[in-house]
Amino acid sequence: MAYPQSMFPYPVNPVGLQNCIYHFTYMWLRNGDNFWFFLTAVGESRAYGYRFFGGRWNQYSIGLREIRSYNCSPVPTLY
Secondary structure, three states, rough: OOOOOOOOEOOOOOOHHOOOOOOOOEEEEOOOOOEEEEEEEEOOOOOEEEEEOOEEEEEEEEEEEHHEEEEEOOOOOOO
């Protein structure tokens, strides 16, 4: 699944990252990796959720220092 290039990634901010809880979020890591992530919790030093990998969603956690940037996808409404 390709990431839409028209959306601008936000710089890492743990407080801002909490606004992405229960949203599909695209993550860019400092090691060059990037992927879709469904965020479920943000701790003091880690983000927790599910990473799309190998054709399915797997439990995953990321150190906040590892995140270069991220972008939340808005939740679609029914109206």
